[in-house]
Amino acid sequence: MPIANTPETPYYAVILTSTRTAEHAAYETIADAMAHHAAKQPGFLGIESAHDSLGITVSYWESLEAIAAWKRNSAHLIAQERGRDLSFQSYKTRICRVERDYGFEREA
């Protein structure tokens, strides 16, 4: 998974941090399903995900409206995940406005 290729600021980010009861492989399956689903939504800009003892998934969006629509459209995925008892022990979602960004890429 590469670093998301986001446009100029401002744009929006959803940070989902979780601890989990499910094993590693199950988390990856859920994270992949969420990423594939998000990528089809209007206003989606990119997604980044990493997990070890914590899981952190950050998705990037054009607007708060796009985030709200994505949340409505992904409710069934979350319900499915809960139903399969691959549940998070705890999670926190944070909706953010990205004010500024900068980076670095080493030449190949």
Next chain:
Amino acid sequence: MPIANTPETPYYAVILTSTRTAEHAAYETIADAMAHHAAKQPGFLGIESAHDSLGITVSYWESLEAIAAWKRNSAHLIAQERGRDLSFQSYKTRICRVERDYGFEREA
């Protein structure tokens, strides 16, 4: 590492996403050093970190001023990390205002 116990919004987040040339253990050492350093800075609220093929570290702050001061104070850490050739292949830093948050914690 638990989910950061942040106060009511608004507050600020710094999302650092990286790919790396260094091996897993070296990344953990750097991430730990950054976390310990950040925790001593004024305005620090918490930090979350996870890594597999990507590394994602999110630190939370009271204000943009606190972030700017932390960045000034951690310049030597970044220089040291570069000097040790435990360098990131690429990274992106995003400075965000957290507008809204919500979460869930399963009862023990």
